[in-house]
Amino acid sequence: MEKHMTVCPYCGSGCKLNLLVENNKVVGAEPLNGVTNEGELCLKGYYGWDFINDTKILTPRLKHPMIRRSRDAEFEVVSWDEAIKFTASRLAAVKAKYGPDSIMLTGSSRGTGNESNFVMQKFARAVVGTNNVDCCARVCHGPSVSGLMVTLGNGAMSNSICEIEDSKCILVFGYNAADSHPIVARRIIKAKEKGAQIIVCDPRRIETARIADMWLQMKNGSNMALVNAFANVLITEGLYNNDYVANFSEGFEEYKATVAKYTPEYVESITGLSAKEIREAMRMYAAAPSATILWGMGVTQWGQAVDVVKGLSSLAVLTGNLGRPNVGVGPVRGQNNVQGACDMGALPNVFPGYQSVTSPEARAKFAKAWGVESLPDKIGLSITDVPHMAEEGKLKAFYCFGEDPAQTEPDLNLVRKAFEKLDFMIVQDIFMTKTAMFADVVLPATSWGEHDGVFSSADRGFQRFTKAVDAKGDVKHDWEILGLLATEMGYPMKYKDTKEIWDELRELCPLYYGATYEKLDGLGYIQWPCTTLDAPGTPYLYEGNVFQREGGKALLFASEWRPPLEKVDAEYPLGLCTVREVGHYSCRSMTGNCVALQTLADEPGYVTINPQNAKELGIRDQQLVWVASRRGKVIARASITERTNVGAVYMTYQWWIGACNELTVHHVDPISKTPEYKFSAVRLEAIADQ
Numbered sequence: 001m002e003k004h005m006t007v008c009p010y011c012g013s014g015c016k017l018n019l020l021v022e023n024n025k026v027v028g029a030e031p032l033n034g035v036t037n038e039g040e041l042c043l044k045g046y047y048g049w050d051f052i053n054d055t056k057i058l059t060p061r062l063k064h065p066m067i068r069r070s071r072d073a074e075f076e077v078v079s080w081d082e083a084i085k086f087t088a089s090r091l092a093a094v095k096a097k098y099g100p101d102s103i104m105l106t107g108s109s110r111g112t113g114n115e116s117n118f119v120m121q122k123f124a125r126a127v128v129g130t131n132n133v134d135c136c137a138r139v140c141h142g143p144s145v146s147g148l149m150v151t152l153g154n155g156a157m158s159n160s161i162c163e164i165e166d167s168k169c170i171l172v173f174g175y176n177a178a179d180s181h182p183i184v185a186r187r188i189i190k191a192k193e194k195g196a197q198i199i200v201c202d203p204r205r206i207e208t209a210r211i212a213d214m215w216l217q218m219k220n221g222s223n224m225a226l227v228n229a230f231a232n233v234l235i236t237e238g239l240y241n242n243d244y245v246a247n248f249s250e251g252f253e254e255y256k257a258t259v260a261k262y263t264p265e266y267v268e269s270i271t272g273l274s275a276k277e278i279r280e281a282m283r284m285y286a287a288a289p290s291a292t293i294l295w296g297m298g299v300t301q302w303g304q305a306v307d308v309v310k311g312l313s314s315l316a317v318l319t320g321n322l323g324r325p326n327v328g329v330g331p332v333r334g335q336n337n338v339q340g341a342c343d344m345g346a347l348p349n350v351f352p353g354y355q356s357v358t359s360p361e362a363r364a365k366f367a368k369a370w371g372v373e374s375l376p377d378k379i380g381l382s383i384t385d386v387p388h389m390a391e392e393g394k395l396k397a398f399y400c401f402g403e404d405p406a407q408t409e410p411d412l413n414l415v416r417k418a419f420e421k422l423d424f425m426i427v428q429d430i431f432m433t434k435t436a437m438f439a440d441v442v443l444p445a446t447s448w449g450e451h452d453g454v455f456s457s458a459d460r461g462f463q464r465f466t467k468a469v470d471a472k473g474d475v476k477h478d479w480e481i482l483g484l485l486a487t488e489m490g491y492p493m494k495y496k497d498t499k500e501i502w503d504e505l506r507e508l509c510p511l512y513y514g515a516t517y518e519k520l521d522g523l524g525y526i527q528w529p530c531t532t533l534d535a536p537g538t539p540y541l542y543e544g545n546v547f548q549r550e551g552g553k554a555l556l557f558a559s560e561w562r563p564p565l566e567k568v569d570a571e572y573p574l575g576l577c578t579v580r581e582v583g584h585y586s587c588r589s590m591t592g593n594c595v596a597l598q599t600l601a602d603e604p605g606y607v608t609i610n611p612q613n614a615k616e617l618g619i620r621d622q623q624l625v626w627v628a629s630r631r632g633k634v635i636a637r638a639s640i641t642e643r644t645n646v647g648a649v650y651m652t653y654q655w656w657i658g659a660c661n662e663l664t665v666h667h668v669d670p671i672s673k674t675p676e677y678k679f680s681a682v683r684l685e686a687i688a689d690q
């Protein structure tokens with residue numbers, strides 16, 4: 001049996017593992033002693049590999065390029081030569097007729113690797129001529145990047161996953177670690193075992209709430225009010241670090257004025273919490289010798305997410321919990337390489353290495369390296385702009401690479417209508433996803449397990465992964481496909497391997513320059529910034545309390561609380577919140593094709609509801625129900641549980657039948673444009689037994 005070292009393709013924990021291979025077929029996985037996982041894996045790591053083998057449980061692997069010559073025609077299998085010529089000519093025609101900004105492209109935060117994301121954004125900028133390139137960070141931690149860039153000057157986790165267990169207080173805010181990142185959850189448990197105090201702010205009784213010293217069961221949609229009240233307590237009770245604030249931050253007076261009205265008593269009705277528990281939580285947080293704040297989608301998938309991220313980072317600044325080990329702010333990135341897609345510039349506002357597209361120096365540097373006269377200077381569109389831009393006829397072509405927005409975006413009816421309006425749509429993937437059904441051309445790529453590369457874990461850690469098996473079918477590496485298309489469009493682009501791409505991007509990105517393939521060999525783990533060849537990387541940011549903002553000081557920021565956009569009423573009396581589940585991942589195209597994981601649950605998916613609401617509605621446990629919102633209606637199975645709070649229901653978003661995004665509202669944060677997946681007004685109706 002062969003063993004091939006790789007990194008798990010699911011969440012951002014960055015677990016290192018061996019794929020076990022017999023006769024060019026993956027037959028198992030075993031954990032390795034990686035920096036973040038230390039010989040452990042969760043069930044997705046152990047059992048989430050056989051989608052590579054084309055199990056066809058949910059959908060078959062794509063094995064040949066396919067095109068549709070018209071929208072009502074069937075897909076036909078074609079040669080790569082024909083597929084590339086067809087795609088290049090149609091894309092070039094759209095560009096010539098409507099301009100480069102009529103085309104939208106995506107990076108992929110999943111198993112493809114940093115190198116392919118680098119090549120994709122280069123294709124967008126140097127070949128198409130647009131900054132309309134984005135990735136699914138937009139729908140998850142986009143607000144963390146936007147918010148932290150403003151307050152601290154760096155959008156990533158400040159400290160390392162392995163430091164969590166040595167923090168003496170962990171404030172877990174809107175983050176269900178057990179389902180999202182089981183290996184991070186283990187660090188929280190270890191911290192507890194080492195004597196840390198745990199504070200959980202979450203409407204649901206999530207796993208971490210069970211071991212918490214304090215569980216603040218706040219109302220859905222009250223984040224900003226609670227964060228402001230936390231700040232109010234720290235200031236009015238004199239719990240903040242006066243010296244740290246004076247020396248290393250700015251904006252204190254304005255901040256103090258904004259939070260002044262958010263006394264714990266004032267926010268009681270907004271948050272559903274008592275003033276006493278709000279005060280006690282902050283006394284606990286402020287008293288700890290080291291404290292870490294971790295957050296997830298419960299913070300970022302709201303219409304006021306960026307403000308809340310800024311507010312949470314301000315709590316760390318107020319208490320001096322930055323710039324040293326075992327403290328900090330932790331937006332724990334969801335998908336395995338969503339940090340990497342951002343690192344590689346699959347974002348509309350930055351080149352790789354977070355170099356702004358509006359900087360003439362950065363544009364000149366990249367243009368020179370890429371051999372083009374100029375690069376676009378206008379910040380591009382976001383993924384969440386696609387529906388309305390297509391609807392308005394301003395977006396004509398969409399190149400969707402390793403994403404499935406027809407399953408994962410809010411208000412799917414709107415998404416489908418937008419796709420139908422496009423002149424041309426390309427899908428590059430490993431599976432025939434829901435989005436691929438709308439494509440004019442489908443380009444089949446190699447999968448994780450079939451190619452090499454580097455991923456970035458949630459804490460800025462670069463790790464190499466390697467090919468385990470030869471791909472079956474007429475498929476190509478993502479970066480090869482992009483090179484062929486670029487060349488056909490008149491921009492010769494050919495790479496020998498991923499190392500050649502990695503070396504090009506290292507040369508262009510001072511933050512990553514020292515992270516060579518050689519240093520990343522084996523279990524190598526390098527956290528950026530790593531600016532020189534002999535540097536080991538940076539486990540924690542802001543050493544010496546120097547922040548990456550002009551003047552070097554952190555910004556304290558607070559904002560007035562805004563309620564969720566949708567209101568519950570007599571017709572739609574419950575608030576729907578979308579969540580993750582531990583056995584499945586994202587749009588499920590990968591985990592849904594894994595034998596062991598698929599047996600964990602069957603479609604339709606679940607809607608969890610509190611016993612009180614279920615009784616009022618006459619719903620029994622496991623009964624089929626309709627879940628309806630102002631946008632659509634889906635079937636689901638009721639799961640009655642005390643863990644769900646009264647007035648809210650929860651659905652996971654990976655089910656193809658009963659997709660919860662048929663129901664969700666397309667309302668976005670005004671800065672990050674991240675959708676408010678966490679609150680849509682719905683009603684439930686029991687379906688009578690047949």
Ligand code: SF4
Nearest residue numbers: 008010011015042045
């Ligand atoms: Fe580790 Fe996340 Fe993979 Fe589980 S899903 S093995 S926690 S990387």
